[in-house]
Amino acid sequence: MPSVRFRLNGAEMDVDADPDRSLLDILRGPLGMTGPHFGCGAGECGACNVIIGDRAVAACDTPLWSVADKDITTIEGLGSAGQPHPLQRAFIAEQALQCGYCAPGILMSAAALLKRNSTPSSGEVKEALDRNLCRCGSHNRMVRAVLRAAAEMESG
Ligand code: FES
Ligand code: FES
Secondary structure (H helix, E strand, C coil): CCEEEEEECCEEEEEECCCCCEHHHHHHCCCCCCCCCCCCCCCCCCCCEEEECCEEEEHHHCEHHHHCCCEEECHHHCCCCCCCCHHHHHHHHCCCCCCCCCHHHHHHHHHHHHHHCCCCCHHHHHHHCCCCCCCCCCHHHHHHHHHHHHHHHHCC
16 A cells, blocks of 8 residues: 655654545544544534644545645644643633633634734634634634734734
8 A cells, every 4th residue: 555645743754544544534543643633524613623734624524645745733733731832822811612622623723824814803713713613602712812822923
């Protein structure tokens, strides 16, 4: 079986697996990255979002073969407990999470937005998070958190 090479959180990966398996399956299985969550499994909820290039993409709906030579970032590559990303700090400061199940996907959608647009408007943040479902209804706080992180990152 041909292997698929890509970069995951800055590290080179070479994965021997059926190229039609979903990226989410590969991340959570052989690669041990359990940050991206399984929600709908159909590209509709955003719980499994990762960043490919500068776009948030549903890993459940992305075949392994399609990420050859791409740069992939998961929540594990965003920040750490000791060195949280400004988005992670802002989500805590704004108490933007309840159960947290949606959080990895939402943070990746937000991080991808800030990669492309460092000073988004509230409307642009809402649009970027539009495809991420949060059954706890935390969206308003999340939008505030993303704007807070953007302001912090802009001010250096
Ligand atoms: S689990 Fe991938 S979009 Fe819902
Ligand atoms: S915080 Fe519970 S699903 Fe979003």
